Amino acid sequence: MSTGMRIVDIIAYPFIAFLIGMLYMGIARNIIGRIHRRWGPPVLQNLIDVFKLYRKREAGSHGVMFHLGPIIMVTGVVTCLYFIPMLSDGRWLKGFSFDGDLILVTYLMVLGALGMALGVGQGGVPFGVMGVTRGLTRLIGLEIPYFIAIIVLMAHYNTASINKIIELQAGGLSNWAMFKVPLAFIASLFSFWGMMGASPFDIPGAPQEVASGPATEFGGKYLALMMSSRGIFGFLKLTLWVDLFMGGAANLLILVGKTFVLFVTVLFVTSVYSRFKVEQAVDFMWRYPTIIGLIALVIEMVR
Amino acid sequence: MCTDNPGVWEYIANWARKHSIWVLAYGTGCGAIEMPPTMTSRYDAERFGLRGAATPRQADLLIISGYLATKTLKRVIRTYEQMYDPKYVLALGSCTINGGMYWDSYNTIKKLDLYIPVDVYVAGCMPRPEAIIEGIIALQKRIEEGRAEGAKKYRENIEWYKKNQREVFGDEMLPDYTWNFEGGI
Numbered sequence: 001m002s003t004g005m006r007i008v009d010i011i012a013y014p015f016i017a018f019l020i021g022m023l024y025m026g027i028a029r030n031i032i033g034r035i036h037r038r039w040g041p042p043v044l045q046n047l048i049d050v051f052k053l054y055r056k057r058e059a060g061s062h063g064v065m066f067h068l069g070p071i072i073m074v075t076g077v078v079t080c081l082y083f084i085p086m087l088s089d090g091r092w093l094k095g096f097s098f099d100g101d102l103i104l105v106t107y108l109m110v111l112g113a114l115g116m117a118l119g120v121g122q123g124g125v126p127f128g129v130m131g132v133t134r135g136l137t138r139l140i141g142l143e144i145p146y147f148i149a150i151i152v153l154m155a156h157y158n159t160a161s162i163n164k165i166i167e168l169q170a171g172g173l174s175n176w177a178m179f180k181v182p183l184a185f186i187a188s189l190f191s192f193w194g195m196m197g198a199s200p201f202d203i204p205g206a207p208q209e210v211a212s213g214p215a216t217e218f219g220g221k222y223l224a225l226m227m228s229s230r231g232i233f234g235f236l237k238l239t240l241w242v243d244l245f246m247g248g249a250a251n252l253l254i255l256v257g258k259t260f261v262l263f264v265t266v267l268f269v270t271s272v273y274s275r276f277k278v279e280q281a282v283d284f285m286w287r288y289p290t291i292i293g294l295i296a297l298v299i300e301m302v303r
Numbered sequence: 304m305c306t307d308n309p310g311v312w313e314y315i316a317n318w319a320r321k322h323s324i325w326v327l328a329y330g331t332g333c334g335a336i337e338m339p340p341t342m343t344s345r346y347d348a349e350r351f352g353l354r355g356a357a358t359p360r361q362a363d364l365l366i367i368s369g370y371l372a373t374k375t376l377k378r379v380i381r382t383y384e385q386m387y388d389p390k391y392v393l394a395l396g397s398c399t400i401n402g403g404m405y406w407d408s409y410n411t412i413k414k415l416d417l418y419i420p421v422d423v424y425v426a427g428c429m430p431r432p433e434a435i436i437e438g439i440i441a442l443q444k445r446i447e448e449g450r451a452e453g454a455k456k457y458r459e460n461i462e463w464y465k466k467n468q469r470e471v472f473g474d475e476m477l478p479d480y481t482w483n484f485e486g487g488i
Contacts, residue, residue: 029349038347045323045352052323052363055316057454058387060360127358212357219360220387 001091009092014078014232016086016093017239020256021231022046024238024263028270035271050227059220062123069119070218070225076111077229081236083108086255088166088248100160105240106150112233113139116214116226123217131213134278135204141285142191142201148293149188152300153244156181162240166248178245183296185245189265190289194281195237198270201281209275238262313449320363320389321446322352324439327362327386329379332369334395334429341432348436351443359385364442367421369429370398370405371412373471380468380477383419388454391422391446393438396429403428417467420453 001009026046033040042048061067083101086093113135120128154160156177157168169175178185194201205213215226238259242249246262249255276284326348328338341348342355356362359382371379383392394415397403402413415421422445425438445451457464469476 033347033349036344038344039350040347041349041352041354042322048319048352049323049325049354052316052319055312055319056387057389060387207357212361215361216358217360219358223361 010082013086013093013095014081016252017081017232017235018228019047020259021233021235022050022228024234024260025231028263028267031267032271046227046231050224050231053219053224053227054221056220056224059222061222062217065122066119066217066222069115069117069122070222070229072115072118073112074225074229074232076108076115077233077236080105080108080111081232083162084236084240085163085166085243086239086249087251088163088243089250093252094163097161097163099164102150102154102160102162102165102244105162106147109237110139112229119222120214120217125217127211127216128214130210131204131206131216134206134210135214137278138194138201138203138281141282142194144191144286145187145289145293146191146195148290148297149184149191150244152181152184152293152296153177155297155300156184162243166243169247173247176245176247181296181300183292183299187289187293187296188241188245190285192237192241192262193266193269194285196234196266198266198273200269200273200276200284202270202275203278203281206275235259317447317449321443323354324352324364324391324442325354325356325362326364326366327356327359327382328366328368329382330368331371331375331379332396332398334368337395337429337432337435338366338368341435346432346436348439351436351439353439359383360387362386363389364391364393364439366393366395366435367399367415368395370396370403370408371415372410373412374410376412376418377472377475377477380419383457384477389446389451390454391442391451392419392453393423393425393435393442394421395425395427395435395438397426398428400424400426412471418464418471420456420464422451422453 023043026041026043029045030040030043082095083097083105085095085097117132117136120132153165157165159165165177169177173179197205205215215223218226239255241262242255242258246258249258328335330338340346342353365379365383365386367379383390394400398405398411399415399421402408402411405411406413412418423438423442425434427434430438442451
């Protein structure tokens with residue numbers, strides 16, 4: 001691949017994630033509308049919203065950190081995205097992969113939340129601070145089953161490279177990690193739903209409860225940056241789970257197909273359940289998914 | 304078009320603004336009860352791109368749904384000043400147009416347009432959700448044509464608006480920092 005092609009590849013990486021992520025969010029709103037027996041907004045609604053927010057003429061800032069918070073968020077998400085290969089075959093959209101990138105990715109995934117917390121702190125809105133506190137508390141709950149699942153996966157394939165894990169899953173449905181280590185997949189799926197903001201675990205934003213949580217004081221271009229990074233982050237998580245448990249994707253069509261199936265499970269969960277309290281969410285996460293994950297870990301050690 | 308040579312970006316932006324209106328519903332008086340059916344399954348305003356906004360910072364449209372006592376007017380003005388340009392106001396019911404049944408009241412204002420710039424009035428006592436949606440479509444038309452420049456109007460005529468507000472509030476006037484963004488918030 002020539003240098004020019006490589007540059008195009010690198011620049012296209014976040015934009016593809018942004019477009020597909022925003023489209024999924026629009027589809028989610030539409031499907032939830034249909035579940036409510038109404039027409040729902042058009043599929044492109046979230047892209048229109050983001051464009052409108054970027055074109056707002058004013059956006060108040062409360063200081064340097066308030067300004068940098070959303071920027072750190074986007075930077076963290078995009079950096080993390082580059083280490084997750086979108087496609088496994090060919091030379092396009094492979095990202096920067098190296099041995100042990102799975103450990104780096106799990107670390108970088110928290111950077112977005114950290115940037116948000118720093119920015120909100122300077123805004124000084126009680127709802128925002130409350131949202132950040134709730135979000136970080138929830139993170140303690142979500143990460144336990146997620147890390148256990150990752151450890152099971154690393155132990156099973158004896159590698160910490162995402163590309164290697166995809167390679168080892170090649171050769172048909174039965175080789176996918178979701179069937180090889182099913183209990184780890186189930187445990188990680190709970191934290192996946194939580195990370196996607198599906199309804200029993202949507203405590204940081206909590207519509208009708210704490211205004212819009214961490215985003216309360218952010219408007220205009222800041223909110224646009226936050227929405228963009230949420231779209232990219234959503235697609236990042238979908239891609240990561242497809243890479244780790246569903247055998248990766250050979251081309252963009254397969255990637256969209258697999259991520260969409262995974263995304264529909266999020267929608268089914270979010271449209272059925274009501275919200276947990278903070279302590280209930282952590283309690284749930286530390287109980288059922290963690291126990292499932294630990295059983296998977298024991299099975300893996302005995303095997 | 305009202306603005307001088309808005310350019311293609313402004314044209315696209317107006318199209319996006321028209322299709323993505325985030326609503327902050329200020330529920331005063333009896334009109335507040337008309338908002339839930341407008342947004343939910345029966346009338347489904349979301350198909351026009353409407354969405355509830357949680358805070359003034361994120362909102363585009365302020366819906367005033369009824370009479371305003373002088374005490375609530377103060378909150379409305381503060382809320383309006385915290386919203387970011389471009390911002391629109393939709394006033395519901397005859398109470399906001401001429402006082403309505405509160406014409407003789409000692410403590411309500413009669414004409415909202417004296418205190419903040421109103422883009423669209425929806426007459427009625429109370430207007431039904433169909434009428435609200437019709438008002439929103441009228442607002443969308445104004446936005447598309449670039450005529451919904453309430454924030455600009457408010458900034459340019461700030462002395463006049465502040466004079467009217469001072470007549471109502473007297474000594475308990477609002478602080479300056481809610482509308483003056485010059486030195487940051």
